[in-house]
Amino acid sequence: MAEERIRVDAQKLRKLAALELQAVGVPEQDSEVMADVLVTADLRGVETHGIVSLVAFYINGIQEGRINPKPEIKITETGAATATIDGGHGLGYAVTYRAMNKAIELAGKAGAGFVTVKNSTHYGPGFYYPMMALEHDMIGIALTNSPVPEVVPPGSTKIAVGTNPLSVAAPSNKQYPFVLDMATAVVAAGKFRKAILEEKPIPEGWAIDKNGKPITDPNQRKPDNGGILPLGGKPELGVFKGFGLGVMIDIFTAILTGSAPAIFQKEKGTCHFVGAFNIGNFIPVDTFKNRMDEMIEAYNVLPKLPGVKDIYIAGGYEAKVQAEREANGIPLLKKVIDTLQETAEKLGVEYSLV
């Protein structure tokens, strides 16, 4: 099923995405933020959260009224280190970009800053927001709920919690930054969609059916037939840890904003929790960044199992992919390019990627 891919320049892709968003009413600055988030995901090889979702999720979401392109975003400072945001059902990208900037501003003054966001929508690839803290010599964190339950708690086979991802970034000096971006389930839901598309079975340990038996046919995972397992998978291999992390994120996002966790039937919405820690409040920044370099280098000189070329900490592989794609372009599926160009034409946007 090898499909044709064409290398596309990242800057051109940003431009087209921004123009299309502007054409459906997104203000210029927000359109540029969102375009950069999506293209950065593709640059880093996180294709599931890249430009592929622009039309299906966001352009359509705006045109069908689910997403408000020009929301009233209310930011309320509530303490030296805290603020809350009502996202007005706008694009999660634009709302969370503001939230992270507010957290960075608070951390610049108080040493740490945290912002909760309610009435938002999907914010895409979680790594982008904590990475905004890096150039400020801060550690960044972003948590988001997934308001639709897809994960079964240990002891049940009924979906009750979201895949609730956790993202953290910390700067280095000459090396790549640490960038952890992980679902708290064994896998994110996108992996099932990918397996269905590729007509491949899934490994035992990703999901169970309504009787608690492992699912290996990805089509068998349905809202009324079991669900994804929390990270750890089984009691003896740590499933209570993955479940605990998932619930923790519902607490920091849904409950701390007054929305409702995924297990509830009502009042649910997409909510986020972002924060920044100013490294200089704890230790000289150079000491921190140089230690990060040394740690990254120490991992990569460990003895390696046969076939292993590099040992990266989180973010290392993605940084390598990003460097290559910034130089040579992003290898997009031809059908993704076609969708983008067809949408441009429909929206009256004149811009060609290739």
Added chain:
Amino acid sequence: MAEERIRVDAQKLRKLAALELQAVGVPEQDSEVMADVLVTADLRGVETHGIVSLVAFYINGIQEGRINPKPEIKITETGAATATIDGGHGLGYAVTYRAMNKAIELAGKAGAGFVTVKNSTHYGPGFYYPMMALEHDMIGIALTNSPVPEVVPPGSTKIAVGTNPLSVAAPSNKQYPFVLDMATAVVAAGKFRKAILEEKPIPEGWAIDKNGKPITDPNQRKPDNGGILPLGGKPELGVFKGFGLGVMIDIFTAILTGSAPAIFQKEKGTCHFVGAFNIGNFIPVDTFKNRMDEMIEAYNVLPKLPGVKDIYIAGGYEAKVQAEREANGIPLLKKVIDTLQETAEKLGVEYSLV
């Protein structure tokens, strides 16, 4: 191998532990803190981190000069939301108790507070410190490094990172509080010691040997023969997530304090990172706590797999154990009681548990 257990009153156990610590030079207030931490672990069924380690780890550690019973503890406020502590190689319990109180004080004013601790020693059961935040209507967090590497990164079979636990607590109203306390490895090292004592094999997925093959005989895990696997265990089941969490904790503890992560050969020490978030800065406290109650109740009415009686979020099972043991005493192994009483006699402490 059923061994005799005797029920011991928690308050009596606190008293004896405090007296023994005072006898080796620990100030009264610190001795009471440490006694309460250890006994609370036993009350909550976390026996590996309870009173069993008082003599072997701490009384002996003080008598052999590894732990300073009367350290000079320096607290430096560095921002409205931040402080750093030099623990002076004192008892991790007493140092972290002060750190958490400082974080709570900062959060009371700024909305959030974070304190790093260097030159500390083992702080025992991680859940205790975030739980200190509960009565202040705050969410608490505590991270600690394990300076001795015991966990292998994916791609290698050489131990490089600690089991680095993460602990978070959040209050409810009428229900039990959320208390997550987890190693970022599949299991903590104590589970191997327990299996050796009980002469039982360990499940495949806990550890690998130097060739990458699963270890099922707990005696085969040695510093030069592989190590514990990060949570997730295998690439297709999320091992990069567990490894990422472990490294994240080295960053927040060892690197953010200017100490060194476990992979380094030198400058290593035990370091912590604790924090508190004041719920009232984000949402009315009652709304938060009532939502926590509703969430806990919603989990427990989910359909259950055969043999499952209750579905708890993190901390629920421990709260149930605690209620029973507070009423009926802690079932301690007779040999643990004997060791405590023999040590009392050696130290000139006159106090009988039973």
